[in-house]
Amino acid sequence: MPDNLGTSPDDVQFRFRDDEVVDHAAVTVDAFLDQSNAAAVRIEPGDDARELLPHLERIKLVEVNFPGFMDGRGYSSARVLREAGYEGEIRAVGEVLIDQLAIMRRCGFDAFAPVNTLDEADAERAFNLWNEVYQKTTDGRAPIWQKRHG
Amino acid sequence: MYRYDQYDQEMVDTRVAEFRDQTRRRLEGKITEDQFKPLRLQNGLYLQLHAYMLRVAVPYGTLNGTQMHALADIADKYDRGYGHFTTRQNIQYNWIKLEEAPDLLADLAKVEMHAIQTSGNCIRNISSDQYAGAAADELVDPRPYAELLRQWSSFHPEFLHLPRKFKICVIASDNDRAAMRLHDIGIQIVKNEAGEIGCAFYVGGGMGRTPMVAPLIREFVPLDQLITYSEACLRVYNRYGRRDNKYKARIKILVHEMGKDEYARQVEEEFAHLLEQGIEPPLAELERIKPYFADPAFKIGLTEKADRSDDKFARWVDSNCMPHKAPGYVAVTISLKPVGGIPGDASTAQMHAMADLAKEYSFDECRVTHAQNIVLPHVEIGRLNELYGKLVQADLATANIDQIGDIIACPGLDYCSLANARSIPVAQKISQRFEQNGKGEMLGQLKLKISGCINACGHHHAGHIGILGVDKKGTENYQLLLGGSEAEDTSLAKITGPGFDEAGIVDAVEKAADVYLAQREDGERFLDTYRRIGMDPFKEALYA
Amino acid sequence: MKILTGNDLLTGLVTWWDGQGWSPHVDDAVDVGDEAETILAREEAARRVNASYAIEASLDENGKVRPAHIKDRVRALGPTVRPDLTLKPAEPEALNWVI
Ligand code: HEM
Ligand code: SF4
Numbered sequence: 001m002p003d004n005l006g007t008s009p010d011d012v013q014f015r016f017r018d019d020e021v022v023d024h025a026a027v028t029v030d031a032f033l034d035q036s037n038a039a040a041v042r043i044e045p046g047d048d049a050r051e052l053l054p055h056l057e058r059i060k061l062v063e064v065n066f067p068g069f070m071d072g073r074g075y076s077s078a079r080v081l082r083e084a085g086y087e088g089e090i091r092a093v094g095e096v097l098i099d100q101l102a103i104m105r106r107c108g109f110d111a112f113a114p115v116n117t118l119d120e121a122d123a124e125r126a127f128n129l130w131n132e133v134y135q136k137t138t139d140g141r142a143p144i145w146q147k148r149h150g
Numbered sequence: 151m152y153r154y155d156q157y158d159q160e161m162v163d164t165r166v167a168e169f170r171d172q173t174r175r176r177l178e179g180k181i182t183e184d185q186f187k188p189l190r191l192q193n194g195l196y197l198q199l200h201a202y203m204l205r206v207a208v209p210y211g212t213l214n215g216t217q218m219h220a221l222a223d224i225a226d227k228y229d230r231g232y233g234h235f236t237t238r239q240n241i242q243y244n245w246i247k248l249e250e251a252p253d254l255l256a257d258l259a260k261v262e263m264h265a266i267q268t269s270g271n272c273i274r275n276i277s278s279d280q281y282a283g284a285a286a287d288e289l290v291d292p293r294p295y296a297e298l299l300r301q302w303s304s305f306h307p308e309f310l311h312l313p314r315k316f317k318i319c320v321i322a323s324d325n326d327r328a329a330m331r332l333h334d335i336g337i338q339i340v341k342n343e344a345g346e347i348g349c350a351f352y353v354g355g356g357m358g359r360t361p362m363v364a365p366l367i368r369e370f371v372p373l374d375q376l377i378t379y380s381e382a383c384l385r386v387y388n389r390y391g392r393r394d395n396k397y398k399a400r401i402k403i404l405v406h407e408m409g410k411d412e413y414a415r416q417v418e419e420e421f422a423h424l425l426e427q428g429i430e431p432p433l434a435e436l437e438r439i440k441p442y443f444a445d446p447a448f449k450i451g452l453t454e455k456a457d458r459s460d461d462k463f464a465r466w467v468d469s470n471c472m473p474h475k476a477p478g479y480v481a482v483t484i485s486l487k488p489v490g491g492i493p494g495d496a497s498t499a500q501m502h503a504m505a506d507l508a509k510e511y512s513f514d515e516c517r518v519t520h521a522q523n524i525v526l527p528h529v530e531i532g533r534l535n536e537l538y539g540k541l542v543q544a545d546l547a548t549a550n551i552d553q554i555g556d557i558i559a560c561p562g563l564d565y566c567s568l569a570n571a572r573s574i575p576v577a578q579k580i581s582q583r584f585e586q587n588g589k590g591e592m593l594g595q596l597k598l599k600i601s602g603c604i605n606a607c608g609h610h611h612a613g614h615i616g617i618l619g620v621d622k623k624g625t626e627n628y629q630l631l632l633g634g635s636e637a638e639d640t641s642l643a644k645i646t647g648p649g650f651d652e653a654g655i656v657d658a659v660e661k662a663a664d665v666y667l668a669q670r671e672d673g674e675r676f677l678d679t680y681r682r683i684g685m686d687p688f689k690e691a692l693y694a
Numbered sequence: 695m696k697i698l699t700g701n702d703l704l705t706g707l708v709t710w711w712d713g714q715g716w717s718p719h720v721d722d723a724v725d726v727g728d729e730a731e732t733i734l735a736r737e738e739a740a741r742r743v744n745a746s747y748a749i750e751a752s753l754d755e756n757g758k759v760r761p762a763h764i765k766d767r768v769r770a771l772g773p774t775v776r777p778d779l780t781l782k783p784a785e786p787e788a789l790n791w792v793i
Binding site for chain 2: 703705706707708764765772776793
């Protein structure tokens with residue numbers, strides 16, 4: 001596997017951040033752990049996101065790859081990073097589909113680079129569909145139980 | 151029972167809108183079938199042998215009369231006048247049209263029902279004890295905990311793309327009526343030495359092609375950590391569950407391969423971390439839910455005796471009524487297993503009848519059991535004669551609960567695209583045989599369970615007698631299994647030997663029953679005799 | 695012979711390729727020879743059929759199409775335990791054809 005991979009800023013179709021887009025390529029988790037200057041890393045489904053936790057302060061971009069949309073390990077990876085306080089970009093790349101957008105947002109993804117460009121109107125609807133949520137995650141939304149009990 | 155507030159209603163309504171949009175995109179060609187399939191599955195919509203099949207969730211098996219009426223109306227409006235109650239306490243319709251499915255879901259939402267996560271690789275409908283709130287032996291009513299878990303597991307963003315399906319069961323009695331240890335997570339509500347209520351977690355059970363009984367992984371999880379601990383269990387599974395082989399993807403394989411101690415250790419580590427994340431609803435949420443499950447206004451001073459002068463009625467009482475915690479009441483099981491009938495099927499008229507009877511005799515409540523029957527949980531003993539008369543009129547008065555005629559059977563090759571053989575005709579012939587030879591009642595408790603393939607939807611591994619349909623060079627063939635149990639004495643059945651054809655399997659079941667009748671000692675059930683004498687005498691009778 | 699089957703996308707009902715379009719009756723099914731993949735790809739893409747596949751079949755002594763596997767014969771007729779819901783509710787002997 002090449003050391004340099006990842007998406008370029010041009011591939012990003014949706015982004016929910018105001019800071020500047022990191023535009024150097026992401027490296028694999030192994031390569032990242034070996035080289036002390038990389039600031040962008042790419043997590044594959046089999047990688048353990050917890051290995052990155054000691055280095056969060058130098059990471060600006062984490063790409064989480066979804067080679068197939070049915071493999072849900074990337075959702076846990078993103079949440080683990082957010083729960084540890086990571087505030088940089090988490091970009092979903094690969095097979096990112098309309099019907100995954102809302103739940104990816106809930107797990108901490110704030111940028112999306114789908115291999116196949118998504119219909120803007122359908123995506124817009126998907127991002128805004130759910131007014132309420134049952135669970136607490138790190139996305140800052142108040143779960144229903146919190147609204148019920150003030 | 152639980153009622154939606156504006157939030158629950160909004161969630162279900164939003165889901166209907168979402169599915170309507172997904173269906174539109176599929177019909178317009180914006181998404182492929184491969185992309186649509188997991189979406190429709192998470193809304194309960196399969197494509198089966200003859201048409202689309204829809205599985206509607208009955209959370210922890212509890213329904214009110216209005217909901218049962220609505221299920222009947224749906225059977226008429228969108229299907230062909232019947233539904234099939236399943237071992238997971240749900241109902242399935244067999245002839246649904248994709249173009250009408252969103253409207254059907256909207257009709258369900260009007261009566262606070264849905265088909266959310268009744269299929270797919272996500273957390274499925276939570277099952278529970280069908281006698282919850284009625285059983286004399288329960289510690290507490292398990293359903294408030296099941297409801298808390300229902301809300302947590304619905305649309306859980308991290309756990310909608312798990313390695314495989316995930317089934318949770320919650321009970322609160324030492325007598326297991328819900329096959330708790332055959333679930334991915336089985337939770338038993340228990341009391342610890344300090345007298346506090348909490349949850350024992352059994353993880354990694356299941357049936358399918360590699361049946362396993364779930365080991366205990368934590369004896370006591372305090373109630374205010376129930377959700378957090380569950381989340382930890384799921385996260386470890388999502389991280390390490392196998393995705394390279396669909397047949398090894400269930401959590402039972404992970405727990406088995408990793409070892410239960412290592413799995414438990416990893417869960418503890420994740421649990422410690424998640425406790426700091428504040429994801430647990432406050433206990434006030436549980437307290438909000440509990441009153442919905444408070445006892446109905448049981449009358450006092452009721453008679454505890456029914457008029458047993460009618461012999462048929464007396465037999466029905468003995469087999470279909472279960473002691474109740476409130477004096478003067480029983481829980482009545484309505485058998486959906488008429489002799490020669492299709493196990494678990496109910497017609498529109500029967501569903502309407504059961505809904506009316508629930509309103510009239512059982513505080514407007516009914517339950518679906520994992521044995522594919524319907525329970526009226528709170529019936530006055532003094533009104534049993536009257537109720538029985540009405541059940542007779544509706545063709546719902548079969549007296550055979552837990553007897554050999556009370557067969558669990560999956561849809562098999564008559565409906566299911568994964569099947570190797572038909573299950574239903576075998577069930578029909580066995581129930582007829584034991585009616586004709588008069589041995590049914592003599593045999594007492596004998597749980598017979600039939601699956602049409604290795605996936606084990608009919609729980610054959612857990613049958614005192616199990617039957618598994620296999621494909622033998624293009625013809626239907628049936629293996630016989632003995633000695634399983636889904637109850638608190640959980641055990642997995644063993645195959646007797648070579649399989650049988652359809653006629654042969656019916657004879658084989660009778661031979662096995664005869665061995666028991668000849669060898670039983672006082673008070674022994676079929677299962678007890680089998681456990682005492684072992685497989686050999688049965689093999690001799692079967693293959694001599 | 696090789697015949698094509700699947701389910702109608704909208705209704706989910708079983709359909710058979712009759713040479714021009716899709717029919718609910720297995721007797722209308724035609725031998726597609728080595729055209730199976732081409733036809734299926736085209737019909738799936740046009741969303742005229744769902745979950746389609748090719749199967750082996752033969753002609754019986756009366757010239758009727760008989761799918762080789764019991765599963766497809768159940769599909770062709772309907773559930774054997776509900777003759778009233780099959781395509782031939784008035785012909786109970788049709789059930790013998792399935793088995
Ligand atoms: C007709 C459509 C159905 C299909 C396609 C289907 C499919 C499956 C499959 C593939 C499995 C095995 C899962 C695994 O081992 O990973 C399974 C298990 C199961 N199904 Fe079904 N099923 C169907 C209907 C039913 C019905 C009608 C019931 C209830 C009567 C049911 C209840 C169950 C149960 C209890 C299990 C065992 C769960 C376990 O392995 O722990 N299913 N089903
Ligand atoms: S056990 Fe097999 S045949 Fe029966 S319903 Fe399940 S998948 Fe279908």
